[in-house]
Amino acid sequence: xxxxxxxxxxxxxxxxxxxxxxxxxxxxxxxxxxxxxxxxxxxxxxxxxxxxxxxxxxxxxxxxxxxxxxxxxxxxxxxxxxxxxxxxxxxxxxxxxxxxxxxxxxxxxxxxxxxxxxxxxxxxxxxxxxxxxxxxxxxxxxxxxxxxxxxxxxxxxxxxxxxxxxxxxxxxxxxxxxxxxxxxxxxxxxxxxxxxxxxxxxxxxxxxxxxxxxxxxxxxxxxxxxxxxxxxxxxxxxxxxxxxxxxxxxxxxxxxxxxxxxxxxxxxxxxxxxxxxxxxx
Amino acid sequence: xxxxxxxxxxxxxxxxxxxxxxxxxxxxxxxxxxxxxxxxxxxxxxxxxxxxxxxxxxxxxxxxxxxxxxxxxxxxxxxxxxxxxxxxxxxxxxxxxxxxxxxxxxxxxxxxxxxxxxxxxxxxxxxxxxxxxxxxxxxxxxxxxxxxxxxxxxxxxxxxxxxxxxxxxxxxxxxxxxxxxxxxxxxxxxxxxxxxxxxxxxxxxxxxxxxxxxxxxxxxxxxxxxxxxxxxxxxxxxxxxxxxxxxxxxxxxxxxxxxxxxxxxxxxxxxxxxxxxxxxx
Numbered sequence: 001x002x003x004x005x006x007x008x009x010x011x012x013x014x015x016x017x018x019x020x021x022x023x024x025x026x027x028x029x030x031x032x033x034x035x036x037x038x039x040x041x042x043x044x045x046x047x048x049x050x051x052x053x054x055x056x057x058x059x060x061x062x063x064x065x066x067x068x069x070x071x072x073x074x075x076x077x078x079x080x081x082x083x084x085x086x087x088x089x090x091x092x093x094x095x096x097x098x099x100x101x102x103x104x105x106x107x108x109x110x111x112x113x114x115x116x117x118x119x120x121x122x123x124x125x126x127x128x129x130x131x132x133x134x135x136x137x138x139x140x141x142x143x144x145x146x147x148x149x150x151x152x153x154x155x156x157x158x159x160x161x162x163x164x165x166x167x168x169x170x171x172x173x174x175x176x177x178x179x180x181x182x183x184x185x186x187x188x189x190x191x192x193x194x195x196x197x198x199x200x201x202x203x204x205x206x207x208x209x210x211x212x213x214x215x216x217x218x219x220x221x222x223x224x225x226x227x228x229x230x231x232x233x234x235x236x237x238x239x240x241x242x243x244x245x246x247x248x249x250x251x252x253x254x255x256x257x258x259x260x261x262x263x264x265x266x267x268x269x270x271x272x273x274x275x276x277x278x279x280x281x
Numbered sequence: 282x283x284x285x286x287x288x289x290x291x292x293x294x295x296x297x298x299x300x301x302x303x304x305x306x307x308x309x310x311x312x313x314x315x316x317x318x319x320x321x322x323x324x325x326x327x328x329x330x331x332x333x334x335x336x337x338x339x340x341x342x343x344x345x346x347x348x349x350x351x352x353x354x355x356x357x358x359x360x361x362x363x364x365x366x367x368x369x370x371x372x373x374x375x376x377x378x379x380x381x382x383x384x385x386x387x388x389x390x391x392x393x394x395x396x397x398x399x400x401x402x403x404x405x406x407x408x409x410x411x412x413x414x415x416x417x418x419x420x421x422x423x424x425x426x427x428x429x430x431x432x433x434x435x436x437x438x439x440x441x442x443x444x445x446x447x448x449x450x451x452x453x454x455x456x457x458x459x460x461x462x463x464x465x466x467x468x469x470x471x472x473x474x475x476x477x478x479x480x481x482x483x484x485x486x487x488x489x490x491x492x493x494x495x496x497x498x499x500x501x502x503x504x505x506x507x508x509x510x511x512x513x514x515x516x517x518x519x520x521x522x523x524x525x526x527x528x529x530x531x532x533x534x535x536x537x538x539x540x541x542x543x544x545x546x547x548x549x550x551x552x553x554x555x556x557x558x559x560x561x562x
Binding site: 175178179180181182184185186189193194197198200272273274 | 339340341358359360361363364365367369370371372373374375376384385387388389416418432433436
């Protein structure tokens with residue numbers, strides 16, 4: 001019986017791949033990716049040690065080895081870790097508030113014409129204002145710089161999450177809604193059991209774009225108005241002429257941004273095992 | 282007792298849609314009775330309003346004229362006692378096979394132990410027990426439609442409507458599915474209203490065939506299929522079968538000659554509009 005079923009489903013048959021084939025499939029791209037990274041570092045090394053000066057001037061750009069030395073010294077220092085921690089804390093509180101609020105508003109606006117008419121005009125009006133442009137007013141509005149910076153990260157994350165949630169909710173396949181109605185679902189269950197899970201992939205897309213934006217906004221805010229944080233640290237290194245530390249700060253920002261996006265993706269897979277299965281095919 | 286439920290009475294039903302400021306008449310003045318436990322097929326060219334009529338019996342398309350009674354009660358909105366199987370893939374991609382089948386029972390608030398028992402039983406009937414933990418995205422088209430059947434049948438509907446359910450399947454799988462449907466109907470004895478434009482399918486499956494005219498859809502011919510039951514694929518080549526088939530094909534050909542004014546492209550467009558109409562309700 002089981003044999004007959006498998007033979008009638010070619011997609012299922014393809015899923016079971018020999019382990020060897022799978023290994024090769026993963027190994028070759030990994031080598032190419034590592035080589036690509038390595039080539040960038042080599043290029044950087046050549047440009048900085050030979051002090052290339054063609055349009056872009058590499059004279060003051062620290063070499064990879066100088067940055068490595070700075071990294072070895074600083075990574076274990078409490079001061080550097082403090083900068084990192086305060087940035088991470090700001091991003092997660094700003095992003096967290098944005099996620100909760102934007103998803104809630106997005107779910108409502110996407111389903112209700114009334115809520116959309118009520119909430120969207122002011123939100124649309126404020127949307128073109130980049131988070132960075134909020135910095136002066138935020139500093140004036142909030143009692144201390146800490147809160148104003150959290151607000152800037154909030155603004156950066158809010159819109160991508162909101163817009164993707166609205167899009168996800170309003171583009172739910174109507175066939176799924178019909179199906180649930182003819183299976184006996186009422187309005188509440190259609191919302192909770194069909195619309196929300198169907199919109200989830202779009203919401204996750206919004207969350208990961210929002211996460212990128214909130215790092216971007218935070219770093220700028222820290223450079224302009226901060227006293228701690230990795231953005232502030234990077235700018236301070238410039239004013240103190242500690243050039244290797246600038247690059248170290250930049251790398252730290254890049255890594256933190258990448259790790260937080262990865263975190264979102266992993267958490268999303270916990271909630272959407274079906275999407276993960278689809279992506280691996 | 283089960284044999285008594287599921288009688289459908291369509292009285293002077295008319296369905297019109299507003300499509301880009303034009304009123305489109307999909308169905309005109311149809312009156313027809315479906316006796317409990319019968320298997321009836323609506324056969325007609327695409328865009329003849331047969332899906333609209335089906336939607337009206339299901340309760341998600343509203344009548345502009347007349348009324349529809351199921352077991353003497355007028356139909357207002359969809360519910361679990363009238364199940365629908367669509368051609369489109371509309372399984373919930375975020376639920377496993379088992380989760381999809383369980384959905385209707387959950388909506389009706391049936392307790393877990395009983396749900397488990399009912400789901401096991403129906404999965405066994407459609408021969409999907411082995412794949413109960415797979416996601417729909419990993420199943421072949423034929424298996425997906427078996428899940429669809431199971432998801433509707435687990436609710437023990439008194440009426441089951443199928444809208445070209447096997448049209449997207451290859452010939453071999455379609456035959457298997459047709460035989461499975463007959464077997465399920467034989468066991469559960471619900472009233473079936475089946476929509477198709479495939480003459481073979483209509484004759485092989487049903488007790489009675491209603492041939493519909495082009496839009497606005499009316500019932501042109503209503504005839505009983507005198508072939509013996511249980512039906513099998515072997516009958517597709519019998520002399521009686523071929524006589525009926527020839528008769529049906531002639532009716533359909535006359536119908537397409539009778540009204541060549543409407544272009545195919547226009548009809549496709551109208552179908553889409555009809556669909557959005559349903560969604561917005």
